[in-house]
Amino acid sequence: MEFDFSEDYRLLADQLRRALEEAAPLEAARKTVDTGQINVTAWELLGEMGILASGISTDFGGNGLGPLPLCLAAEAIGWSVAAIPTASLYHATPLIQSCGSPEQQDRWLPALASGSATACVATDSALAVEDDHITGVISPVSGGTGASVAIVRANNQLWLVDMAENAVEQEALESRDPGRQLCRITFRNTPATRMTGDDADLALNHAVVCVAFEQIGGASRALNGAIDYSRERRAFGQTIGSYQAIKHKLADIWTKIEIARAHAMYAAWSLGTGAVDLPLAAAAARASATEAYLFAAQETLQVHGGYGFTFESDSHLFYRRARALAACYGPAVEWRSRLAARLIAGETTKH
Structure with missing residues (x-):
């Protein structure tokens, strides 16, 4: 059996590469090494082209196109070495889609689809939880700097934490690749909501x-x-x-x-x-x-x-x-x- 993208997908791949070459040229990646700033233009471009919404159900503001457009976009992102929070796109969004409660999905997926919010995942470190409040430190977290929501693990369950809470502290860490920002997140009895699924x-x-x-x-x-x-x-x-x-x-x-x-x-x-x-x-x-x-x-x-x-x-x-x-x-x-x-x-x- 031959595995290849259709002609339509190959055209999309070409358009994505050309668009990102303009929005995120290698010179922009070189500047990121000095500034550590995310390329907002490239992120907004992915939103305008429907890539941020491709893996999200139409019930929650997505376009329901599935993972293939995202795979094409990932290759274009790699080609341009774009400085964008890919952990939100690759991992957090499908995790909320598959394991989030209806309330969590309704609140966060439309924002993720539009690009107005980003999410991070830090499930390697176990945190303490008591009365739906999270305490502990996780580090390093990719894409955690400026993230709107975090998915963490506590008591062998997944929890979703609104990063706008006052009981959350973020500390930027030095990264070998400033285009992939790392941070340390500290939770101090921070409110969290349990995710209904645990098939991560x-x-x-x-x-x-x-x-x-x-x-x-x-x-x-x-x-x-x-x-x-x-x-x-x-x-x-x-x-x-x-x-x-x-x-x-x-x-x-x-x-x-x-x-x-x-x-x-x-x-x-x-x-x-x-x-x-x-x-x-x-x-x-x-x-x-x-x-x-x-x-x-x-x-x-x-x-x-x-x-x-x-x-x-x-x-x-x-x-x-x-x-x-x-x-x-x-x-x-x-x-x-x-x-x-x-x-x-x-x-x-x-x-």
């Missing part, structure tokens, strides 16, 4: 599939930049791209990207159809895409030589983002372990 696996798989597409987009842009540079830079009287060592390096990067793309495409199909092998497909996509982006970021930096280590080069932008994405949602080795465990248990893909 679907939202987590949704998140890692989207991240895989973002990693593929970033790796592809890094490769393109290295190819262009190898055609211009001359050494010993000829372009460095004519040397076999450089050709092999670029070919190895391309191979890893295409392997990751194959896994991501299958995972996107599994996500869109609700296939039972989604956990298997998501783990494979996460592991392969993480490896591809890290490899591409490291090797394309070497292709640029000494220039690649300067701030003026784009190489550090991809390296920063590759390292940041590799650290979120657990390292690749953890996802390889999940994949191996399922394969050993006898699980296989359905196609």
Whole structure:
């Protein structure tokens, strides 16, 4: 079976890439390294194009288009290295959609669909809860700075916390990639509402599939930049791209990207159809895409030589983002372990 996006989706992907290249050029990503500011223009663009609403039911202000447009947008985000709160888009929104109570969904999903609110997820650290009030510290939290609502775990249950409460403190943390802001959140007997569902696996798989597409987009842009540079830079009287060592390096990067793309495409199909092998497909996509982006970021930096280590080069932008994405949602080795465990248990893909 061949897995590929339809012609309409490919046109959408092209439009998204072109639009984000204008709204979030690499020069804007370079400025973010200094300022740490989110690219509001790019975030508003995703709202105008309906991407923020694509995974949300029409009952709550969404367009009900499902996860595929979001996967395309994630690849375009990776291509542009845009500084936007993707944790809200990839993880928090589907978590509220699948596990939130009707009241929570009615309050937050329309705001998330319009882009007027963002959300963060911090379920790795267990917090204390008493009489529907949360106490404790969670750190680091991706996308927590300026978030309107947080999803946390306490007493083995998911809770939703309105970040506008006075009993919430946010402290910005230094990040290797300022385009992916990190913070520490302190709850001091903060009111919280319990989420009715606790099946967080679907939202987590949704998140890692989207991240895989973002990693593929970033790796592809890094490769393109290295190819262009190898055609211009001359050494010993000829372009460095004519040397076999450089050709092999670029070919190895391309191979890893295409392997990751194959896994991501299958995972996107599994996500869109609700296939039972989604956990298997998501783990494979996460592991392969993480490896591809890290490899591409490291090797394309070497292709640029000494220039690649300067701030003026784009190489550090991809390296920063590759390292940041590799650290979120657990390292690749953890996802390889999940994949191996399922394969050993006898699980296989359905196609």
